[in-house]
Amino acid sequence: MPQDEPEFGEPEFLGWLLLKRLKEQSDDQISRSKFLKLCCIADRRLINVHGYEVGLPRYWYMYGELASEHEFSERFYNAPLAIGWDGQQYIPKELQVDDFDVSEEGLEFIPNAVDWTVRKFGRQNVEKIKQHQYEEYAENEFIRQYSELRWLLSTIDLGKQERLPNYGTSGESNEEYLRRQLDEMMAAYPDDEERYEDMKTLYLRWDDTVRLMVDQSVEYSRIAEFLDEFIQTLSKVVLRFAYNQNISDERLMDWEEDAAEEQAEFTTHLKNVRTELLRGRSRSTELDRVSDAYSQSIEEQIEQLLAQE
Structure with missing residues (x-):
């Protein structure tokens, strides 16, 4: 019997692994804004350092860059209401690497970029992440x-x-x-x-x-x-x-x-x-x-x- 095709692609793998690493670093709730901004930072790290593109959909909005969650499958995370503040918290689902269609290079480079992003920005608040984005990535x-x-x-x-x-x-x-x-x-x-x-x-x-x-x-x-x-x-x-x-x-x-x-x-x-x-x-x-x-x-x-x- 043929094996089912992976449900998710490389953009989803980047997002899922990012959420997973953030939860391993701290049990703090992960906001939508922080998740979508860190996806962009990890993606830029992938491109600038490793020369590898996963096709992450992203765009500039207000004071920084956001991943467009409407452009990739949302089924790799849950987003219940947050406790203690308005909005949702983002939690990775219990998935396996085999659930994602990722190349051999992607399996090497994506974790490297995600780990770097979490080490550098995982404990920072959204305002600090915004500041990094406009200082480093603003288009004009x-x-x-x-x-x-x-x-x-x-x-x-x-x-x-x-x-x-x-x-x-x-x-x-x-x-x-x-x-x-x-x-x-x-x-x-x-x-x-x-x-x-x-x-x-x-x-x-x-x-x-x-x-x-x-x-x-x-x-x-x-x-x-x-x-x-x-x-x-x-x-x-x-x-x-x-x-x-x-x-x-x-x-x-x-x-x-x-x-x-x-x-x-x-x-x-x-x-x-x-x-x-x-x-x-x-x-x-x-x-x-x-x-x-x-x-x-x-x-x-x-x-x-x-x-x-």
Whole structure:
């Protein structure tokens, strides 16, 4: 009687072995985000060090890279609800190596890459893993710039208006520092790429609105939230299309539909936030002069972009 064909391929073997090694290292619960990010790091290790590709489906999203779990079989793990925090924990099923279709080279290289990943990142939290990803793998300077700003905001108590841990000019105020970070982000915006160009008008509106927040001393927690909201839209409209591998055409079509809806929803949300800020803006002469001058500059850039469309 012929032996049954293995149910899983090499991407699943990488994911299963990673979960298995993480559980052997520690009995801590493994979150979805940590699992999907470490899959990507192990895959990059495989390619960069061993020159071996398993075809792992992955893409850039928000502040790092994720494996697309919809693109490979999920039947090699269980994902019950986590205990003590929202979300799911990921647990490897009781399987054998023979359940996976893996080449002889894969049986050597995949465990090496997985073991290296677990040793280096297995005990780190997701924020540290994100930081490694954008520092080492970000596709352009703009991604690094916005990720650095989010990391900075995440290192303080967002419930308080603490002084930001400035990395620049001595004596620089929080407001000056945030504006300089926004200037550096804008300088790095890759508007020579088509998908980024399609988001340029929305980005300029967002940037101008954040500066209104800074002018009005809006809490850092709200600025961090507003940054996340923009980066989520950028991720759904630009990043996961521009930076991915082994994603199916069917999945890309689903993403295209999602992108149009996301961009429309964020445009409306941005307009509402901006209207609220303008309504409550202080009417001091100096503030009006500075804000109006900058807003006029942004409006001129937007008009130029719209004229080119």
